[in-house]
Amino acid sequence: MSLDPAKLFLAAIYRWPVLARRHCVVCDRNVGGFLPYRGGSKGLPPAMAALGIVGSDVDHFECPRCGAHDRLRHLFLYLDRAGVFDRMRGARILHGAPEIALATRIEAQAPSRYVQCDLFPSRPGIERVDLTAMPFDDASFDVVIANHMLEHVGDLPAALREIGRVLAPGGMGILQTPYVPMLEATIDDAGVQSDRARLQLYGQEDHVRLFGRDIFHTFARHSGLVSKVATHDELLPDIDAYRYAVNRHEPLFLFEKSA
Numbered sequence: 001m002s003l004d005p006a007k008l009f010l011a012a013i014y015r016w017p018v019l020a021r022r023h024c025v026v027c028d029r030n031v032g033g034f035l036p037y038r039g040g041s042k043g044l045p046p047a048m049a050a051l052g053i054v055g056s057d058v059d060h061f062e063c064p065r066c067g068a069h070d071r072l073r074h075l076f077l078y079l080d081r082a083g084v085f086d087r088m089r090g091a092r093i094l095h096g097a098p099e100i101a102l103a104t105r106i107e108a109q110a111p112s113r114y115v116q117c118d119l120f121p122s123r124p125g126i127e128r129v130d131l132t133a134m135p136f137d138d139a140s141f142d143v144v145i146a147n148h149m150l151e152h153v154g155d156l157p158a159a160l161r162e163i164g165r166v167l168a169p170g171g172m173g174i175l176q177t178p179y180v181p182m183l184e185a186t187i188d189d190a191g192v193q194s195d196r197a198r199l200q201l202y203g204q205e206d207h208v209r210l211f212g213r214d215i216f217h218t219f220a221r222h223s224g225l226v227s228k229v230a231t232h233d234e235l236l237p238d239i240d241a242y243r244y245a246v247n248r249h250e251p252l253f254l255f256e257k258s259a
Contacts, residue, residue: 007035010033010035010064011035011064012064013032013033014031014032014033014034014035014064015031015032015064015065016032017030019031019032019033020032021243022034022242022243022244022245023243023244024063024065024066024068024073024244024245025073025076025077025244026063026066026068026072026073026076026101027063027065027066027068027101029063029065029066031063031064031065032064033060033064033245034057034060034061034062034063034064034070034245035061035062035063035064036058036059036060036061036062037056037058037061037062037069038058040058040059040061041058041059043058044058044203045199045200045203046200047200047201048203051180051182051183052180052181052182053178053179053180053203053210054178054179054180054181054247054249054250055071055178055179055203055247055250056069056070056071056178056247057070057245057246057247060245066101068099068101070245070246070247071147071148071176071250072099072101072102072147073244073245073246074232074244074246074247074250075102075147075174075176075252076102076105077236077239077244077246078230078235078236078252079174081235081236082230082235082252082254084143084172084174084254085105085106085109086109087142087143087172088106088109088111088143089109089110089111090110090111090112091109091111091112091113091142091143092111092112092113092114092140092141092142092143092168093106093111093113093114093115093141093142093143093144093145094115094117094136094140094141094143094144094145094166095114095115095116095117095145096117096118096129096131096144096145096146096147096149097118097146097147097148097149098116098117098118098126098145099147102145102147103116113141115127115136115141117129119131131146131149131153131159131162131163132153132154132155132158132159132162133158133162134162134165134166136166137166138165138166139166139167139168139169139171140166140168141166141167141168141171142167142168142170142171142172143171143172143173143174144163144166144167144171144172144173144174145173145174146159146163146173146174146175146176147174147176148176148177148178149177150175150177151177151178151202151204151207151208151209151210151211152206152207152208153208154208156188156209156218156222157222160218160219160222160223161222161223161224163175163223163225164222164223164224164225164257167225167257168257169257169258169259170256170257170258170259171256171257172228172254172255172256172257173223173225173254173255173256173257174252174253174254175219175253175254175255176250176252176253177211177215177253178203178207178210178211179210179211179212179213179215180210180211180212180213181212181213181249182212182213183210183211183212183213184212184213184214185212185214186209186210186211186212186214186215186218187201187202187209187210187212188208188209188210189201192208216229219253219255220255223255224257225255225256225257226255226256226257226258227254227255228254228255228256229251229252229253229254229255230251230252230254231251231252232246232247232248232249232250232251233248235252236248
């Protein structure tokens with residue numbers, strides 16, 4: 001959690017037991033609320049607000065106790081309800097840009113092989129791996145997790161081909177990413193180079209594209225995987241998006257390799 005005084009003050013208030021009517025599934029604690037990201041929705045680039053981008057809930061982003069963001073909280077709920085955590089027992093797992101809390105949960109499932117990787121490793125135990133040219137044999141993994149990574153990758157088709165290649169038959173890819181259902185086609189222009197332009201057009205300075213509703217076909221076509229994408233209402237109809245502070249418009253981007 002950053003050391004912004006206003007944010008620290010709000011976090012302290014949200015920890016008061018008398019206000020704790022919301023819940024973080026990552027640390028399994030009740031809280032009074034969740035902290036905003038970059039000032040919340042008023043800080044969104046105008047285009048993102050107008051387009052209705054499906055990504056983080058920037059007004060209710062960070063848990064004041066464990067720091068877990070809404071995307072991770074939603075993913076915990078999805079993986080649990082879809083039975084993915086159960087399927088990780090004894091499995092071979094590749095986890096890109098691994099979140100500490102998710103890595104801890106995965107390790108508790110006792111996978112037979114667990115590789116944590118990133119292009120720029122941030123801590124010991126993470127291998128340096130380029131998603132577009134992975135140093136792994138074909139069919140090396142049963143699960144590949146790329147949580148909010150593909151909007152950062154320059155060569156998207158190459159990354160998707162590699163994910164499909166390293167997955168074993170019957171394996172699954174968890175490929176969460178922000179997208180805009182209003183857009184018919186993904187916006188991806190190599191001429192957009194500055195941080196300011198990327199922020200305005202793609203929603204974040206280090207994003208290189210803004211996915212449209214062609215995203216599901218694109219992922220399946222380049223990876224060779226079969227879409228098993230499911231919505232919040234399909235998988236989590238009993239989960240109150242407000243109480244758990246997750247974006248109910250964000251689906252589970254689950255793709256499987258044919259057996």
